[in-house]
Every structure is written in structure tokens, then in C-alpha cells.
Amino acid sequence: MAKKKLSLKELEAKAAQEEELRVKELAEKEAVKRYTAEQLKKWQSENDGIWFLPFLTEDGKSIDKMLVLKSVDRNVLSFAMTKMEDEGMYGFLESAMREHTLDGDAEIFEDEDLFLGASKVFQKAMEGRKAFMLKR
Numbered sequence: 001m002a003k004k005k006l007s008l009k010e011l012e013a014k015a016a017q018e019e020e021l022r023v024k025e026l027a028e029k030e031a032v033k034r035y036t037a038e039q040l041k042k043w044q045s046e047n048d049g050i051w052f053l054p055f056l057t058e059d060g061k062s063i064d065k066m067l068v069l070k071s072v073d074r075n076v077l078s079f080a081m082t083k084m085e086d087e088g089m090y091g092f093l094e095s096a097m098r099e100h101t102l103d104g105d106a107e108i109f110e111d112e113d114l115f116l117g118a119s120k121v122f123q124k125a126m127e128g129r130k131a132f133m134l135k136r
Contacts, residue, residue, distance in 0.1 A: 026063050043102050068104050080099060
């Protein structure tokens with residue numbers, strides 16, 4: 001019996017999933033280097049889980065910079081929305097990221113390239129579940 005060939009879309013999805021798992025393992029290892037197991041467990045239990053926002057080194061083999069974030073919370077987002085009027089979308093994203101950050105490399109907020117990359121993935125994390133607004 002011949003194996004079913006995967007479509008290009010399926011191959012890309014599989015590669016993306018494998019890359020995500022590889023980076024997650026690197027982030028976990030980096031977190032264990034930086035923090036005690038007790039600290040990670042404490043953050044995780046206090047915040048209904050934690051998120052890693054890592055940046056890879058040029059060769060992609062290790063973590064260069066990383067933030068540890070608590071789960072996105074509507075109360076913090078509400079506070080951050082006050083920045084939107086005065087500072088625009090990036091003011092909002094910076095305020096929201098700072099409020100959700102438990103620890104990490106401050107350079108991510110200071111370096112323009114790092115901040116833009118971090119804000120892009122943080123914004124995706126805020127999207128939550130897919131919803132629809134349908135008019136009948």
C-alpha cells in the first residue's frame with residue numbers, strides 16, 4: 001500500500017509545528033538556566049500558565065533574548081488601552097507587554113527590531129479564539 005503524499009500546505013504546517021516544538025524546547029532549557037524550578041512553578045500556578053517569547057541567536061541554535069509572560073488578561077488590556085489614544089498601537093502593545101511580563105531581557109523593549117518582532121507575536125497571542133460577527 002502506497003503512502004499518501006502530503007500536500008505543500010500540509011508539509012508547511014508540519015514543518016511549522018516541528019519548528020515550534022524545537023523552539024519551545026530551547027525556551028524551556030533557557031528558562032531552567034535562568035530561573036529555579038520553584039520560581040517557574042510559582043509563576044505558572046499564580047498566572048494560569050506562563051508564556052515564553054524567545055528570540056533565537058543568528059544560527060538558530062539557542063535563545064538570545066527572552067521574556068516570560070503571564071497569560072493575557074482583559075483587565076491589563078483595559079489599562080493598556082488608555083495608551084492607545086495618546087501613543088497609538090505600539091504604545092498600547094508596549095504597555096500591554098510590559099504589564100504581562102514577569103521577567104526577561106529589558107533590551108526587548110529598548111531595541112526597535114526586537115520590540116517590533118515581540119509586539120507582532122504578542123499581538124497574535126491577544127487574539128484568543130476565533131470568533132465571528134454575522135448579520136442575519
